[in-house]
Amino acid sequence: LAKTTQPISMDSYEGQEVNITCSHNNIATNDYITWYQQFPSQGPRFIIQGYKTKVTNEVASLFIPADRKSSTLSLPRVSLSDTAVYYCLVGDFLSTSGTYKYIFGTGTRLKVLA
Amino acid sequence: DSGVTQTPKHLITATGQRVTLRCSPRSGDLSVYWYQQSLDQGLQFLIQYYNGEERAKGNILERFSAQQFPDLHSELNLSSLELGDSALYFCASSARQGRGTQYFGPGTRLTVL
Numbered sequence: 670l671a672k673t674t675q676p677i678s679m680d681s682y683e684g685q686e687v688n689i690t691c692s693h694n695n696i697a698t699n700d701y702i703t704w705y706q707q708f709p710s711q712g713p714r715f716i717i718q719g720y721k722t723k724v725t726n727e728v729a730s731l732f733i734p735a736d737r738k739s740s741t742l743s744l745p746r747v748s749l750s751d752t753a754v755y756y757c758l759v760g761d762f763l764s765t766s767g768t769y770k771y772i773f774g775t776g777t778r779l780k781v782l783a
Numbered sequence: 784d785s786g787v788t789q790t791p792k793h794l795i796t797a798t799g800q801r802v803t804l805r806c807s808p809r810s811g812d813l814s815v816y817w818y819q820q821s822l823d824q825g826l827q828f829l830i831q832y833y834n835g836e837e838r839a840k841g842n843i844l845e846r847f848s849a850q851q852f853p854d855l856h857s858e859l860n861l862s863s864l865e866l867g868d869s870a871l872y873f874c875a876s877s878a879r880q881g882r883g884t885q886y887f888g889p890g891t892r893l894t895v896l
Contacts, residue, residue, distance in 0.1 A: 701883070703884060705887070710890070712785065712787075712873050712875075712887035713826070713873070713875075714785070715785075715885075718884050758885070768839065768840065769839045770828050770839055770840070770841040771828040771831070771841065771885075772828065773825060773827075775825060776825060
């Protein structure tokens with residue numbers, strides 16, 4: 670059974686860069702890695718998605734090594750409003766059963782301090 | 784606003800009852816996904832439909848079922864409810880069958896008393 674793990678929590682100060690890593694040891698060969706931000710009682714909000722190497726958009730960067738067994742979300746210059754829980758999402762293909770499912774990481778609670 | 788709508792926002796019911804949660808995907812999206820989020824289990828994938836057909840199945844209980852209609856909206860039916868079914872239920876949609884970006888709705892909070 671695939672496991673997708675993240676650090677439980679992180680603290681950072683405003684203006685610093687934050688890196689959050691997700692380990693996904695059984696990601697499906699052709700699936701993307703997606704990161705979400707979630708505030709209490711709200712739906713996960715899309716941040717960034719990638720397949721390999723590095724992807725950057727206006728809010729974050731995503732680093733994916735060649736083996737794709739992990740990924741790192743990088744948030745540049747965080748602010749207080751970035752305090753939230755961050756999740757990775759990957760697809761997992763079970764070759765023994767031919768079934769496909771989506772697995773969220775365990776979530777990282779980021780607290781940004783003034 | 785992701786463009787995905789879910790109704791109702793809140794639902795309170797009793798054990799043994801049956802409820803239906805509804806989801807309307809973003810305009811043009813053909814895939815719908817259902818997830819359950821509880822405090823002790825995190826975000827768990829339940830099931831995915833693509834253009835009316837089931838495409839992937841996760842940890843969905845036999846008491847739960849879902850379907851996607853020709854207009855692409857989806858319903859998640861939860862029956863014989865137990866206290867442990869209390870959770871947030873999220874719907875997401877994507878344009879493609881899989882491996883694309885999923886956009887999440889605001890969720891339905893189910894409380895079973």
